[in-house]
Amino acid sequence: MSTAVTNIGELVTWEEGRPLRHAAAFVVDAGRVAWVGDAARVPAADEVLDAGGAAVIPGFVDSHTHLVFAGDRATEFEARMAGRRYSAGGIRSTVAATRAAGTDALAALLASRVAELRRQGTTTLETKSGYCLDVAGEERSLRLARDVTGETTFLGAHVVPEGWDPDAYVELVTGEMLAACAPHARWIDVFCETGAFGADQARTVLAAGVAAGLLPRIHANQLGFGPGVQLACELGAAAADHCTFLSDADVAALADTGVVAGLLPGVEFSTRQPYPDARRLLEAGVRVAIATDCNPGSSFTSSMPFCIALAVRELGMTPLEALHAGTQGGAWSLRREDVGHLRVGARADFVVLDAPSHLHLSYRPGVPLVGRVLRAGRPA
């Protein structure tokens, strides 16, 4: 069954030297992009999808989310916005609610969040454990995550749980917990930050994950300057996410190693922290991804279009660079060659916008502009 997608106002493919086309069409066959070219020369196909003059873009690749959790921290957000200290426990309240949740209830919450992302045009998503911080709970989170995405990340080393000695907890994470979780995960991650895990602990966690067959990625340099980005570069991690506080040496190391800088501007929006500087990274030749970091504490947005609009307003990106970072950049971050673009061979993951151009994603902030969402050529 092949489908010709026609009457496209603007087609974003990320083809080399030609990121977008006008008067173009493409053909989907067996869930893949089989042909891209001038609309006037589109080959015959079994059916036609008329885009009605709208822009067609690759489906978003959200390379950083935390969707497996229970509970709500809206009142913590409210207190933070009012400048009040909030004593109800922050991440600990999410850990308590997630541990206490029944498996079916947790699966239902996860499924509703995945559906929410899909409706907003996200066709590939990464998601993590990290809200149970015990062996059975982390394993359960990853089993559930694996049912909704291939991009699952073991983040037992999210924070040190209450009552634990940090080194003893690292031993648990790299021992029994890793053994239970590795079969359900593709990635190993650690939150390397003052108050979470230091450089040596983070190196221990990532090295153990790699030894267990996982690929490394890291939360780094979110709240201040620190060793996380350099560690990511030293270990050849796929991505260093946050990258808000970077030294010149950090930027140079990212550029030299090709480690993807994952920028998560929803966090800065929802915490009133300073935004990362995407312009500086792009000009240094760093590969940049934009993701939502969807989580109940610091960024409960699931909207890639919103994060793209923020990237333009606050991070110094052009609308095309921001869209690239939310599609091709996310695919780089996840080391995926089949998604994030619409070149021949890609999985046919695409969004028909309710707009004539990708510019509208930032020109019309907050407006739901995601029309049809297709994944492997089928309605997502």
Add this chain to the structure above:
Amino acid sequence: MSTAVTNIGELVTWEEGRPLRHAAAFVVDAGRVAWVGDAARVPAADEVLDAGGAAVIPGFVDSHTHLVFAGDRATEFEARMAGRRYSAGGIRSTVAATRAAGTDALAALLASRVAELRRQGTTTLETKSGYCLDVAGEERSLRLARDVTGETTFLGAHVVPEGWDPDAYVELVTGEMLAACAPHARWIDVFCETGAFGADQARTVLAAGVAAGLLPRIHANQLGFGPGVQLACELGAAAADHCTFLSDADVAALADTGVVAGLLPGVEFSTRQPYPDARRLLEAGVRVAIATDCNPGSSFTSSMPFCIALAVRELGMTPLEALHAGTQGGAWSLRREDVGHLRVGARADFVVLDAPSHLHLSYRPGVPLVGRVLRAGRPA
């Protein structure tokens, strides 16, 4: 036909001393709120609307939009975000496109924008002329606007059109143009700003409108300090919109006169200008409205939830204050007692959120959380 709305997670009514209720229900009869009270004591009704545990809020009142236009200025936005000067004419390009548009085409554009606002929970909207700047065009714009809302504003004095002497244009606006437009408008407006109309010209325009039976409102103090807010207070205008640059005397005058300060944070988001300070206004006792200013040049968002999220992040409002400004505040701005709240007697304009609390409008920025939208008790 009466409807009991039940199983509400949180009900925002703006009742005196009790802005929101839990374990509450309300009854709609003949399109009005007929009863509000404890869920356990809800009177019998012909049918039940089960809110599924979600929050119910008044429909948004968008007190400032410019929806009657043709053309697109996405590339101007792109250039501005890149820090480049854009020479393709700004508002003049919208004027040219709107003048050239066929009436049916212009009506269709307007209808699609109104539908977009409705889907996002806006149940009352103001909209203006101001993109033709000639007698027939301004009149046509207002005839079209009147078909979609009772809140129509004559803004012939938007800018001085190319080739006109400013005083001669004011004479046209207050003479022949006003005579043609007044029958289709409720409001008279003027853009009082350096580069548009000065204080004396603005006073002349508003006074002429008032003499023709229109009610005054004003665009003021957007790009710098200026006389617009004081003029609004002197004339007893309903609202002074923008209010980004205010002296202490301006703030005091707004508080003393009850003129509503309309804040339009989508403009500052899309132009990288400094945001207005809502906290200062609220603490001085000024009545505040939040609106989108939806227009193709400086703020092409139509999303009240997005503007509410910005008001919390950038303007120093609490989530409840921001929601109030986007509902009750908008109603004050339009001098409407029947909308913007859900007290007994209100028109039954309400939104069932896909969320348990109004907090989620800012806690989950960019996420489409507007579920069902009802206007006078019927699907909007």
